[in-house]
């Protein structure tokens with residue numbers, strides 16, 4: 001078993017799946033020769049050749065659109081969008097075609113493609129390099145949306161995504177690409193898409209988070225436990241489809257609910273989760289289900305970003321408010 | 326007409342001032358006053374020094390990710406110098422010196438890369454759109470500005486920029502077609518610096534030149550030596566005059582080279598040889614321009630030395646002022662989304678302020 005960070009876990013998984021399945025092709029801007037701006041695809045072109053791992057011109061609509069065609073004609077494309085902020089030129093392809101081909105052709109064609117993209121803030125970056133757009137994808141029928149938060153999950157979920165018969169948007173919290181390492185099995189394993197993980201069980205409140213926010217909640221929990229507040233932390237892992245059962249059962253047990261997400265608030269995944277809790281665990285609730293999210297603003301550049309980012313202190317504050325209700 | 330004489334399909338490239346600093350096309354040498362030439366040189370040198378120091382500040386942890394312009398000063402100042410005050414500049418993200426020439430202050434330009442949106446708010450009389458990071462989108466904005474100028478009878482020409490990699494985006498093609506169809510007064514500048522991060526120009530497109538893409542849209546295109554400020558100036562001047570007369574858009578490919586990394590986060594040794602960089606260093610636009618100015622008797626080594634020192638101090642002082650700006654006030658991250666802050670934003674702002682107050686106590 002090797003100890004890997006998130007980037008290394010991606011790299012290992014891609015290599016493993018390319019080895020196993022000659023239909024897997026990995027490509028995108030700067031993905032081939034350079035190995036990606038975050039180095040997720042380092043060494044793959046050397047190992048598998050430039051027909052299996054290649055650079056594309058600067059053209060997101062082109063690379064996602066061609067992915068649809070490659071998928072229809074027998075390949076398993078794993079495309080990288082350099083930053084999630086740059087998927088927008090490809091949004092037409094994703095929304096109007098990637099997600100619809102199966103339904104449109106009544107099952108004759110499917111698009112088993114994975115679109116990987118780093119997302120999220122906290123890296124002191126330029127404009128368009130810090131947003132969290134999971135809700136945009138979650139809103140699209142026909143797309144699966146997955147977000148790992150650890151190297152272990154990255155490998156298990158990415159393996160599932162590549163093997164999935166349908167399109168998967170695989171969003172990678174870039175802020176924790178190299179934040180920590182974890183033991184990851186060398187051999188192939190999968191983590192099911194659509195299944196959340198109870199990271200820590202607790203009795204007073206259910207907190208749902210994903211991506212980089214999981215670690216922030218974990219830090220908050222340390223302080224809260226010292227003060228006698230017992231938190232059940234769920235890592236959602238899949239934004240769409242949501243694992244309803246795990247969340248509902250947890251809230252039925254704890255009676256309180258908080259969702260923490262980095263994405264802007266309005267029409268965000270938090271609203272979806274709260275609706276779910278209201279609908280299915282209403283009678284168990286001891287306080288209004290709540291959300292701690294980004295403000296409804298454009299992620300500020302570095303000198304204002306600290307206001308936008310959610311830190312453990314705010315999570316603690318929010319949880320105490322709910323407990324005191 | 327330069328665009329007739331320098332046919333990109335035949336890979337005819339316009340050079341007026343060659344890399345040794347000699348005029349190779351005497352008849353084409355633009356008639357520029359001493360003052361104007363020196364102004365161009367000074368902004369190029371300022372751009373160069375600010376760029377080198379920008380990278381140093383970044384290495385010292387005082388600046389964020391910084392986009393490096395070194396080597397591309399002629400492709401920027403040559404263009405900007407050909408514009409009139411009433412004309413618009415619509416940049417991508419690698420036009421530092423063009424912005425300086427068109428009236429962005431050094432402090433503003435630095436402030437942006439320092440991570441403060443105020444760096445995109447230029448002075449009232451400065452017609453520059455903010456830096457655009459999403460490759461390609463800016464070109465269509467430029468087209469629209471040109472259309473508005475036409476519809477409103479404003480007599481303004483728009484100059485816009487993109488990189489060699491950017492020519493692969495759909496918006497590049499849509500913008501050229503739009504500009505052509507609407508006969509918009511727009512000059513498109515491609516700064517072909519030979520790389521899109523790690524991806525070389527030679528693989529980006531099958532065409533021999535980028536300038537020849539103009540032909541598909543029915544507009545003139547020309548390739549110029551982008552390290553030759555005079556060629557860049559002359560081609561832009563002609564294109565702007567054409568646009569102003571109502572004869573529509575032009576595509577100019579300025580062939581240059583990015584001597585530095587893509588940004589401070591990039592490691593160019595992965596994708597290019599030092600030898601290549603050395604060869605291009607010999608074509609440095611500043612060296613040839615200085616030689617030219619000196620041979621004309623407009624400039625001397627001594628003056629150059631003095632200017633270098635002055636500008637270095639000016640750059641250091643400007644950056645210190647930028648550093649004093651500190652953090653962005655909370656209100657500013659909320660208040661610019663709409664003319665008036667809607668209730669839900671007011672609520673989020675007030676709630677967060679109350680929270681900050683409470684945890685402070």
Ligand SMILES: Cc1ncc(C[n+]2csc(CCOP(=O)(O)OP(=O)(O)O)c2C)c(N)n1
Nearest residue numbers: 086419458459460488489490491520521522
């Ligand atoms: C729509 C979009 N896709 C991808 C990126 C990421 N990116 C930033 S710069 C760059 C390469 C651009 O190359 P080129 O157009 O040649 O300009 P240069 O950076 O060389 O000035 C890429 C792919 C982006 N900013 N916008």
